[in-house]
Amino acid sequence: MAASPSESETLLTPSEVAALFRVDPKTVTRWAKSGKLSSIRTLGGHRRYHEVEVRDLLNGIPVQGTVD
Amino acid sequence: MAASPSESETLLTPSEVAALFRVDPKTVTRWAKSGKLSSIRTLGGHRRYHEVEVRDLLNGIPVQGTVD
DNA sequence: ACATAGTAGGGTAATTAGGGTA
DNA sequence: AGTGTCCTAATTACCCTACTAT
Numbered sequence: 582m583a584a585s586p587s588e589s590e591t592l593l594t595p596s597e598v599a600a601l602f603r604v605d606p607k608t609v610t611r612w613a614k615s616g617k618l619s620s621i622r623t624l625g626g627h628r629r630y631h632e633v634e635v636r637d638l639l640n641g642i643p644v645q646g647t648v649d
Numbered sequence: 650m651a652a653s654p655s656e657s658e659t660l661l662t663p664s665e666v667a668a669l670f671r672v673d674p675k676t677v678t679r680w681a682k683s684g685k686l687s688s689i690r691t692l693g694g695h696r697r698y699h700e701v702e703v704r705d706l707l708n709g710i711p712v713q714g715t716v717d
Numbered sequence: 718a719c720a721t722a723g724t725a726g727g728g729t730a731a732t733t734a735g736g737g738t739a
Numbered sequence: 740a741g742t743g744t745c746c747t748a749a750t751t752a753c754c755c756t757a758c759t760a761t
C-alpha cells in the first residue's frame with residue numbers, strides 16, 4: 582500500500598534550498614509564492630520544502646501543479 | 650555508487666565565473682549555450698555553474714559532454 | 718523566560734537573460 | 740568563430756524590523 586506522498590518526506594529549510602541553488606533564501610521564498618516550488622508551512626508560518634522536489638528541480642526535472 | 654553529479658557541488662554565479670576567466674559574463678553565457686560549460690538553472694532562469702568544473706577548466710583540464 | 722539563529726514581510730539596488738550589433 | 744558592448748525586461752541580492760525555531 583502506498584502512503585500519501587506528503588508524509589515521510591525529508592523537509593528542507595529555506596536556507597538549505599538556497600544553498601543548493603546558490604541563491605538567497607529570499608529567492609526561494611519568492612519561488613514558493615510564485616508556485617514554482619511547493620512548500621509546507623510550520624505552525625508559525627515558516628516554509629519547509631520537499632527535498633525530493635528540490636533535487637528533481639536541480640536535475641532539471643520540471644515539477645507540475647505546485648501552488649503555494 | 651555514483652550519485653547525481655548535481656548534488657553536493659558548490660555552484661558559481663555567472664559573474665564569479667567571468668571574474669575567474671577575466672571575461673564578460675555574457676561570454677560565460679555563450680560558453681554554456683555552446684555546451685562548452687555545463688550549467689544548471691535557477692527556477693527563474695538564471696544559470697549557475699559547477700565550481701569544480703570551472704576549476705578544472707582553469708587548470709587546462711577539458712570537460713566533456715556538457716550541453717546547455 | 719532568555720538568548721541565538723533563521724525566516725517573513727516589504728522596498729530598492731544590482732545581476733542576468735535575451736536579442737542585436739561592432 | 741569568438742568576444743565586448745548597448746538595450747529592455749525579468750530575476751535576484753541586499754537593506755530593514757518583527758516574529759518564529761531550537
